[in-house]
Amino acid sequence: MSQAVLKSAAAADERLARRSPLRRLAGRPEFGALLGAAVLFAFFSVVADAFLRASSFSTVLYAASTFGIMAVSVALLMIGGEFDLSAGVMVTTGALVAALVSYQLTLNVWVGVVISLVVTLGLGLLNGLLYVRTGLPSFIVTLGTFLMLAGANLGVTKLVTGNVASDSIRDMDGFDAARAVFAADLDVGGVRVNVTVLWWLLFVAVATWILLRTRTGNWIFACGGAPGSARAVGVPVARVKVGLFMGVAFTAWFSGMHLLFAYSSVQSGEGVGNEFYYIICAVIGGCLLTGGYGSAIGAAIGAFIFGMTSKGIVYAEWNPDWFKFFLGAMLLLATVVNLVVRRRAEPSR
C-alpha cells in the first residue's frame, strides 16, 4: 500500500503545469514541417540565385498546389486512419472520363465535367463501401482499385480512341470557360499565378475549418485515433470513413479537371505513383500513419516542401535525376524532426 503513495506523489501535479506558448506551438502537428520548410527555403535561396525571383516562387507554388490539393484530402483520410492508393490514378480517370465523354459524344465540355464528377465520387464511394463492408485494410482495398483503374484508364482509352491519350478537346464548346475555372493563369502584381494556387489555399482553409471547428472534424480524429471508442459514443464511423474516401475522390476529380484543361488532352498512363507523393506531403506535414493525428495545414506545408524540392533542384541547376533521392531524404528528415519536436514538446507522452 504505502509504496504506491510514494510513487504517485511526484506524478500527481504534473498536469497542473502550464505549457509556454512556444511549447504549445511546438506541440502542433505541423510545427516540424514549418521548421523544415523555413530551412529548405533558406537553403535554396542561398544555393540557387534564381530561386528568390517572384516568377520562380510562383512556379514553386504551382507545383505545390497541384500536389497540395490532393494532399489535403489524403491528409484528412489519414487522420481518419485510412489510406487511398488509388488517389493518383483516379485523377487521370477523372480527366479521361470528362475528355472521352465530351469528345466522343460531341457535347459541351461541362457535361463531361459533371459526368466525371459523378463517376469519381462513385469511385470514392466504392472504395469506402468496399472498406466498410469487407473490413479489409484500406491499403489492400485501394491497392486493388488502384490497379483496376490503372488498367481501365489504358484499356478504355485505347478502345475508344485507338490511342494511349485522349483527343484534344481544345476546340470544343465550353473549353475556355472551364479552363478559366480549373487552369487559368492569373496576373497578380505582374506575376503569373495559376488559379490552382488559390483553389489549393481555399481547400486547405475549408479542410482546416472542418477539422478544428466542426463536429465532423472531431469525428475524423476519433475514427482514426480510437474507432472502438468512437463507435461506443455513437459516432457514425462507417459514414465518416466513406465520406473521407469521397473527399479524396472529389479532389481527384478537381485535379483531373485541372490536368485536362491545362493540356487539353490526357495521357492514360499518367498518375501512377503520385498517390505516394500525396501521402509523403501529408506525412511530412505531421500526419501519423496510424491515424488520429495530423493537420491540413501541415499537409499544405508538406506540399510546399515538395514543390520547393522539385523546383529548387532545377533552379540550383542540379541534375534533376536526383529529385527522388532528395525527396526521400526530405521525408526521412522531416519525420525524424517531427518525432523529436513532439517528444521535446510533450515530455509526458
Added chain:
Amino acid sequence: MQDMRDPLLVMRGIVKQFPGVRALDGVDLEVRAGEVHCLLGQNGAGKSTLIKTLAGAHQPDEGTITFAGQEVRLTGPIAAIKLGISTIYQELDLVDGLSVADNIFLGHEKAAFGFTRTGDTNRAAAELLGRLGHGEIAPTTEVGTLPPAGKQVVSMARALSHDTRLIVMDEPSAALAHDEVDNLFRIVRELTAAGVAVVYISHRLEEIREIGDRITVLKDGRTVAVGLPARETPTREIISLMTGRDMENVFPERPAPGSHDGRPEVLRVEGLTVPGVVTDVSFSVREGEIVGLAGLVGSGRSEILEAVYGARGCSGRIELNGAPVRGISSAVRLGIGLAPEERKAQALLMDQSVAGNITLSGLGLYSRLGWLDRKRELADAKAQIDELDLRPADPSRPIRTLSGGNQQKAVLARWLVNRRKLLLLDEPTRGVDVGARADLYAVIRRLADEGIGVLLVSSELPEVLGLADRVLVIREGRAVHQSDARDLDEHRVLDMIMEGSAL
C-alpha cells in the same frame, strides 16, 4: 424522483451466446438508485459480456432488461446513453489527438449548423471537470498529454456529460495510484449521493469493502449470489462463491520444513551489490525449493532478480550449479528462465497461438536440419495445456484472447517444455483474478516438485508467505531477515519491511 429503494435496473435471465461459447447463461442483476453495486467474478465469468449488454454493444439472446420501471431494449450504444446508462471501459478509450473538451462531448457535440460551438463546449467541459474536483485540467489540453489519472477523470466527465442515471465502471482503479483512487472514491460517493447508481467492477476486494454497498457474484455466466452486503460478507465466502473452492485451499501444500536441506544448491548468490540499490545480499536456492523475496517497491528486490538474470551490472558472485552467470545469454544457456512482470509486453507474442507461445523458447528441441517438427511441437503444447488445465484448451487460439491467468500458465508451460534449472518469477499473479491464482500457485509448486529452483518476487505478502518455502526480507537493498516461511506472519514481515522507513 424514484424511491431510492426501488431497483433502477433489473436484468433477468440474460443469455448471450457466442459461436461455441455461452458467455451469459441466465444472469440476474438488480441495481438500486444511489448505490454502488459491485460485480464480482473471475475472468471469463461473464462480467465484460454483461456490461457490454448493458452498454448496448451486445444484444442479449434471451432475458429482459427493466430500467426505471420500463422494459427496454438496448439496441445500440446510443440507445443506452439516451436512457442514461454510461459505461467507462477498462481501457481508457479516449482519442489522444483531440482536446479534453472534444473528448468529453464526442458523439454529442455542442454544435449549431454543423459547426462546433467551441466556447460552449469548453465552458461545459470546465464545469464538469470542476464538479469532479479537477478544475486544473484545462479543457483545451490535448488528451494524449495527460497522465493516466487525468485520462480517467476525462472518461468520468464524458460519462457525466450525458444525463446519466447509471454509470458502469470497469476496473476504474486499475490505472490509478493510491491517492488517486481516493479521489475516484470521493467522486463515486458524490455521484451516489446525487442518486446516480454505480456498477463497480474491481479485482481488489479491499476497494469493494470501502466503496461498495452490495455485491453480485457471477460464475461461469450465471449469477451465484445477489445483493450480498459489501462490507460484512466474509472474504472467504466471496472467494468460494467466485471459485467454487475454499480459501484454505488456495495455496498448495508445502513439503515439510528442512526437506530441501540435503539437496544441491541450484543458485548461489554471494555478496551481491548493485551500486546504489542492493548491498551485500547473499542467499541460495536449492533444487525443488521456492524462495520468496519480500519488500517494498524500490527496496531492491526486482533488481536482485534482474542481477541474477544477468540483466544488471553488479558485483559479487552469482553461480548456477557452480558456474558463474555472466550476462543474459549465459544465464539462459545455464538454464535460468524468467517470467517477467510485464507479461504482455515482455513474455508473450500476443497475436500468436497458445501452442506457438508455449514452444517459443524450445524451438531448438523441435528443429532438425532447419526444419521444425510441427507435429511434435503441437503434441508437446497440447500435453502442457491439458497438464496445466489451460482454458480454453485450444492450442491454435490466439493467446491475446485468453485471460491473464491462462496467459501466465502458458508462460510457465514454456519452461516446462524447455526445462529450466532455475525460474525467476516477477509478480506472477499480477492482473490475475483471485480464483485463477490458486491454479497458478499449484503450477508453480509443481514446477518446484519436479526439481526446479524458484525465486519469487511479489508485492503481495500473503502470496510470498503462502507459496514460498523460504523468505528473504529485503529493506533498502539489504537482506534484513531470512527464514522458513512458516515461521513468519504478515504482521512480522511488515514490521521488518517498514522499520526505519518514514512511512
